[in-house]
Amino acid sequence: MKSLKKKRRIQVVGVAVVALVLSTGLIGYAMRDGINFFRSPSQVMEEPPAPxxxxxxxxxxxxxxxERGVGEQIRFRVTDGGATVPVVFGGVLPDxxxxxxxxxxxxxxxxGVFEASEILAKHDExxxxxxxxxxxxxxGVYQAPDS
Known part of the structure; x- marks a missing residue:
């Protein structure tokens, strides 16, 4: 009888481990497109990411x-003081x-151009x-705002 309980316990633990690994893998797979890493213009120019x-x-x-183009096409450059990256955006810019x-x-x-799908701007001064x-x-180009 003890042998049967021990086998059952091992089976339950094994199924739980497999379920945990499977659910963790599915969650990671689902989130792969939702994670967007931040890069500065200097980092983009040093190591250009894949298209x-x-x-x-x-x-x-x-x-x-x-530069506001024809229609909704907008071009500008973003800089961090060390490098500059051209940006193209085809939407409505924040106020x-x-x-x-x-x-x-x-x-x-x-x-060589950052094609933006979303632009966020600061929300106050x-x-x-x-x-x-x-x-x-x-x-070395950051200037603290005057308080």
Whole structure:
């Protein structure tokens, strides 16, 4: 009788381990497209990502680079002080989007141009995304806002 209980316990533990491994694998597989890593313009220029990789880029919109094209096509350059990456966006920009302001974009780097699918701009005069602030500090161009 003890032998049967021991076998049953081992079977239950084995099934539980297999179920846990399988569910962890399925969760990881489902989240693979939902995870977007942040890169600064310097990191993008040093190691260009694959054209099919979706990631986030952030920095300051370079002054004088904002070009509104025909229709909704918008071009500008984003910089962290160390490197500059051209950006193309085919949508409506946030109201607070402007030159010399912080931004974060989600998209892909194709043929030397970041093709943004989403653009986020700062939401008030003192806010800057942490990733953008860290990238600017790393390049030595971050200036703290006046309080």
């Amino acid at each position: 099919n990789e979706t990631f986030r880029i952030g920095g300051l919109v370079e002054e004088g680079s904002l 607070l989007f402007a030159e010399n302001q912080g931004m974060v974009g989600t998209g892909r780097y194709v043929n 003192t806010y800057m995304p942490k990733e953008v602030m860290d990238a600017l500090k790393e390049q």
